[in-house]
Amino acid sequence: MLHYQENVSLLPYNSFGIDVRTRQFVEVQNLADLKTVLAAHRHHAFRVLGGGSNMLLTKDYEGLTVQLNLKGIEVIQETEQEVWVEAQAGENWHFFVLWCLEQNYGGVENLALIPGSVGAAPIQNIGAYGVELEAVVQQCNTLEVATLEAVTFQRDKCAFGYRESIFKNQEKGTFIITSVVFKLQKAPHQTHKEYGALKTLFGDKNPSIQEVAQAVINIRQSKLPDPKYIGNSGSFFKNPIIAEDQFKRLQKNFPQLPFYPNATGYYKIPAAWLIDTLGFKGYREGDAGVHENQALVLVNHGKASGSEILTLSKKIQNAVQEKFEISLETEVNIL
Ligand SMILES: Cc1cc2nc3c(=O)[nH]c(=O)nc-3n(C[C@H](O)[C@H](O)[C@H](O)COP(=O)(O)OP(=O)(O)OC[C@H]3O[C@@H](n4cnc5c(N)ncnc54)[C@H](O)[C@@H]3O)c2cc1C
The missing domain is CATH 3.30.43.10 (Uridine Diphospho-n-acetylenolpyruvylglucosamine Reductase, domain 2)
Known part of the structure; x- marks a missing residue:
């Protein structure tokens, strides 16, 4: 009812x-x-x-x-090496990761402890510790709002990108994701441990998917503020990606600027560094603030309103624009 x-x-x-x-x-x-x-x-x-x-x-x-609140996780197909699992949109993402670990299905272990639901995970192609969701999505099952017809998006039709998908951009609001089909690996697994802290921790070792997940959980718990205690939405801004000529200009003025070149000749710049360099880490206006250890995370210290946090985010965007000539985009949906 x-x-x-x-x-x-x-x-x-x-x-x-x-x-x-x-x-x-x-x-x-x-x-x-x-x-x-x-x-x-x-x-x-x-x-x-x-x-x-x-x-x-x-x-x-x-x-x-x-x-x-649609619930259910079900194996819909399998071979000796692979398994296709359909999870309903209302399943909690981390619960789904734990379920996969219990079955010894590999692919989502680096994404442990990301808050939210399975249905929202493809919207911004969630990612962490060197893995993005698109690596394991086979298809998104949706309901088209205008027609109430079921429409399936195979992975290559989802326009996945860095914290992007067709559902966040071109077709925003047109489809509701009702379930997601994942293609996961049975043992032996190939784990991803190239990312900073995981590389340091595991070196040449060959950890199990359970060990990788536990390491990710430990790192996240030690670094990220828990919304149970302090309101936040994880990374508030996306890391900007800039063209080579702009990067060269910036590097001249800011030799310490960290950067990650990508295959297409662009450079990803850590937004946290830009914000931190401007002295915003730990900054506070009333109850709206920037986390004291994570410059990318805006926080609600208690009774901040959404518009107070939005005002602070705009102040940061303006300061970054002025100093670095970089336009910071929000990762969080402003509603
Ligand atoms: C402490 C913390 C850490 C985080 N760490 C990460 C991280 O490491 N990596 C990362 O990528 N993200 C991270 N996030 C962000 C967040 O967890 C993810 O974006 C998550 O996928 C959001 O899921 P949700 O169910 O809460 O979405 P909601 O906030 O409920 O919704 C987000 C948007 O998607 C729409 N939406 C939701 N469900 C559906 C659906 N089924 N169909 C269509 N539209 C839908 C909503 O209308 C809204 O516009 C973090 C957040 C927090 C608080």
């Missing part, structure tokens, strides 16, 4: 801990209910909520917030 609630606070539903309200709220547990809700509301304002860990809510919402 669908239970519509009126005038609901979204405080418990977003990791930034912002207290705004939605005019209506409904939780859906299955595809049939999702279709019923969409059939009644697709011509009115509505939006989908997963774990609320990648959004900054800046004002009350005059529409319907639909929390996707």
Whole structure:
């Protein structure tokens, strides 16, 4: 039974801990209910909520917030080496990773402890410790909002990029991801341990997927603020990617500038370094702040409003633009 609630606070539903309200709220547990809700509301304002860990809510919402709670994880095909697993959109991402580790299926271990839902994971092609989701996605199953038809996107149609996908850009709001099919590896696994801290930890060793996941969990717990204690949405900004001529100019002025060249001749610059260099680490305006150890993470020290955090983020963007002539894009969805 669908239970519509009126005038609901979204405080418990977003990791930034912002207290705004939605005019209506409904939780859906299955595809049939999702279709019923969409059939009644697709011509009115509505939006989908997963774990609320990648959004900054800046004002009350005059529409319907639909929390996707579709559950289930199922093996749909396997060979001796590989397995195809379908996970429903409302499954918690980290729970799904733990499930894979229990079955000894490899591929998602570097993505352990990322908050949020399975259904939102492809939206920004979640990534951490040298692995991005696109490496393991086989297909995204969706519901087209306008027609209520099921539409499947094979991986090569998802336009995955760095914290990007077709669902965050060209087709934003057109499709709701209802489940994701992952192609995972059975043992023996090939683990990814090239990334900084993992490389230092494992060196030439050949860790199991469980050991990699545990290492990732330990590193994340020691470095990243837990939204249970301090509101945040992880990295607030994307790392900018700049062309070679701009990079050369910058490097001349800032010889310490860290950089990662990519295969297409562009350079990825750590946004955290830019923000830190400007002295923003630990900076605070009321309850809106920059984390004291992670310059890329904006935090809510208590009762900050979404617009206060947004104002701070714009101040940082302007300062970065002025000093480095780099336009910082937000990774978090501003709503
Ligand atoms: C402490 C912390 C650490 C983090 N670390 C990382 C990290 O290492 N790497 C990384 O990539 N991200 C990271 N994130 C960001 C976040 O966890 C991911 O982006 C995650 O995938 C968001 O999932 P969610 O369910 O919470 O999405 P939500 O915040 O609920 O939604 C995000 C957007 O997707 C839309 N959406 C949600 N579900 C669906 C769906 N099923 N179909 C269509 N649209 C949908 C929403 O409308 C919204 O626009 C971190 C966040 C926090 C708080």
